[in-house]
Amino acid sequence: MIRLKSILLIVFASLSASAFSQTDSSLPAEVQRLDGYGNAVELWELYKDSAAVMDEATRLRAGISLYYYLNRPDEMLRCVDSLLTLYPETCTENEILSCNYVKMEKLLEKGSYKELNAWWKQFSRDENLCRKMGETIGFPYRTEVIEGLADVPDFRMEFPGSECTVPVSCTYPLVLSVNVDGTELSETIFDTGAPNTFLTIEAARKCGVRLLGDTVAVQSMFGVSQATTGLVKTLRVGDITFYNTVVHVSLLENDPIFSGHDAILGVKELRNVSTVEFELGTLRIKKAERKEMLNPNFSFSEGGQLFLLSPERNYLLDTGGQSSFSNTTDPASTKIMEVYGYPVHFQNTYTENPDSLRSALLGLPFFQGFETCVLDFERMRFSGENYHLRGSYSDYINSNNMLGLDTWIEWLDKTTDEMGRWLTHSYRGLLKNDYNATILYTDSLLNKYQQELGGSVFFVLNLRAAALAYMGFYKEAGELMKICLQAMPDMAGSYNKCIALEPFGGQQLDWKKEVVVLNATKGEKGFMIPARVAGGSYRICFAPDKAVSTISKAEAVKLNMNVIEFEDPLSRGGKTRMAIAPELILGDLVIRNAQFEISDEEGLVLGNSVLRLIPQFAILNNRIMLYQHPQQYEGAEELPLLLSNYVLCFRESEKSEKGYSIGAAVPYAEQITLQDVCKPDVKAVFDLERMKLILTSD
Known part of the structure; x- marks a missing residue:
């Protein structure tokens, strides 16, 4: 299935701006300790509280780290330039290399191609510095990419309104339609776990995407795919058009990463919008009107992925994940854990690696657990409303x-x-x-x-x-x-x-009247009603709290029922005995071939194995009413009714998962008695055609 990640569920090592020098001051040391995407929230709190008392070089270093991870590329670039220009003597060689690395990375990310090319021409003149960067950190992009973009206009976004609604599939994976250079790619996956937009080689050819000739390794659950950098002149998502955006293009024919789809829309372009709101079947994208104050609970990693941050774990926010996954020492294959107070069902991967234990993945079911949820790229905050833990x-x-x-x-x-x-x-x-x-x-x-x-x-x-x-x-x-x-x-x-x-055929109802009313008396077993069996009168127990109808063998023989026996490995003694009543008469209703299990207990019990055939029956005090055609009760409370192995169950409301089973245990239901339902002067109507339990005073 679709997951495009740099490395799945592994804590990324800091690649940029991570070699800040120690001083005797506690603040510079604390800023250095907190450098890394997983500490972005803690560093932001430190920065808010202490920026005023930091020395300027330390403040700039904190700014570089914060703005790198918290989607403020312009602010980060200003901090880099100020640090290298105003305080070069405070920078180690590794710090200079790191600052140039992240500058190069962010210039390409924000699409400032002319500035990137000018910076590269100047930086590459220092052969010693270039060589050391290549040996110690490496380059985020090859020179083919930088030089290939020299004549390209800078990236820009055209957002005609304040909000854009994009239809997406409700099923996994999230599929939407995008337009690439005038060609519609209707089978595009929206994947927040993908840092970059990624096209199949077939789609790139169809769209005429310009390839820049480098080779990029893209890691996924299928292994490593070979890709190249491509330039898309126009990428349209709904009403939004992104001009001159850099994408990845797979070099593999029929690349399994795409699972038969055209492309994967990552989050790089969406860094430029204000918010992305998820609702079942819809993405609602809002324009960035003005800069909002940071209030982060998620950050971008060094690999460009989104991580929801918490003291316990860092969670990859991944709509491309079919399930949620956690690394744990718990041997159980699945586990429910709370994330910001929301219960999440995780598939577990066993590990004892302490770094891996700090990471997890929140897949599409987490997003779809909310009625709406929002990725706010200005405040760098994830939030959601009306969450329910649902299973597949x-x-x-x-x-x-x-x-x-x-x-x-x-x-x-x-x-x-x-x-x-x-x-x-x-x-x-x-x-x-x-x-x-x-x-x-x-x-x-x-x-x-x-x-x-x-x-x-x-x-x-x-x-x-x-x-x-x-x-x-x-x-x-x-x-x-x-x-x-x-x-x-x-x-x-x-x-x-x-x-x-088979020789007897199925149970059948023969209605002489559409409504049958039976007077009942309450006995130890429940509601006792009159019946006729084999030409004689008999008192039987009307028992919707019993799964099956039962009779003793002696009574079955006495009433001339057909007694059968068959092997059943799961029953006591390895055999089951049943009795078939050719006719069981309840007032003006004849039940033919009524089936009973042979029981050790005396008496004839009419349970749900027979009662389920009656479209609707009701109990009011000492009266039993049987209906051939269900009656309507306007304004009465209706509860969803179910039948589990002949046990009647109901939910407490249409929207509630909480339920009750009547007379016998059923998984996930609270067991109650028939008397709990059939209260004095309350008419309990069991509508087995519409599967509703109706409680009314009528």
């Missing part, structure tokens, strides 16, 4: 967190690719009592993505088989389960169950 669809499915998946379904639909969306809705169909949806989406997955699914194809087949079994298509479900058995031997019991139930 696979996180929710693998952890069986159905409450989280149901809460964020709209967000997952927007941020997940097509295959992921179809997998999500295949799984969610079972939770929402919508087996047709599961059939539809698994059918689409198997037709279009069977090869891409790999081993997950068995998961899809299992979902499809479960939906077919819930609908009573036992033959078709059994055929799929037989295929799955080779990879999922624990399904043997489910397969045998389908084979055993």
